[in-house]
Amino acid sequence: MDPSCVYALSAGFLAAAGSLCAKLSLGADYLREMCESSLGGAARCDWLHIPLRLLCGAVLLTCNTVMWTMFSKALRHGSSSAGATVTTTASNFIFSAILGRLIFGETHSSLWWMGISLTLCGLLVLHAATPHKHPQEAMKKEK
Numbered sequence: 740m741d742p743s744c745v746y747a748l749s750a751g752f753l754a755a756a757g758s759l760c761a762k763l764s765l766g767a768d769y770l771r772e773m774c775e776s777s778l779g780g781a782a783r784c785d786w787l788h789i790p791l792r793l794l795c796g797a798v799l800l801t802c803n804t805v806m807w808t809m810f811s812k813a814l815r816h817g818s819s820s821a822g823a824t825v826t827t828t829a830s831n832f833i834f835s836a837i838l839g840r841l842i843f844g845e846t847h848s849s850l851w852w853m854g855i856s857l858t859l860c861g862l863l864v865l866h867a868a869t870p871h872k873h874p875q876e877a878m879k880k881e882k
Contacts, residue, residue, distance in 0.1 A: 743817030744826060744866070750809035751830025757802035758831075759838050764795035769843070822865055829858050 774784035813823040839845035
């Protein structure tokens with residue numbers, strides 16, 4: 740697999756993980772409800788959700804920092820910026836849907852799935868049509 744594709748997929752996953760952490764840290768008592776359901780009592784969770792929110796905020800900043808690093812590497816190793824951008828965006832949508840389903844029980848309409856399917860088809864066409872020369876190799880050949 741092309742390294743730029745791996746970096747772009749990683750960036751999309753980290754963006755989805757960052758969004759998840761933002762929803763947990765800033766959302767309407769998701770962490771408190773999870774704490775109450777897992778520990779079995781509201782008394783224990785009265786103070787525990789605050790450090791958990793702060794932890795999720797720290798993980799959000801970390802995910803976003805590493806995500807931008809991975810996206811920059813995808814741009815550097817890829818043959819086109821459009822391929823890296825579309826791959827990152829599509830993987831972000833898909834990973835967000837998976838994480839939303841697993842963590843929050845969210846569902847998406849069939850129209851949403853049709854849209855993401857068209858995005859993936861476009862992504863396949865884009866990756867099949869792009870030459871797989873790396874920018875570093877092209878620079879070496881020009882010299």
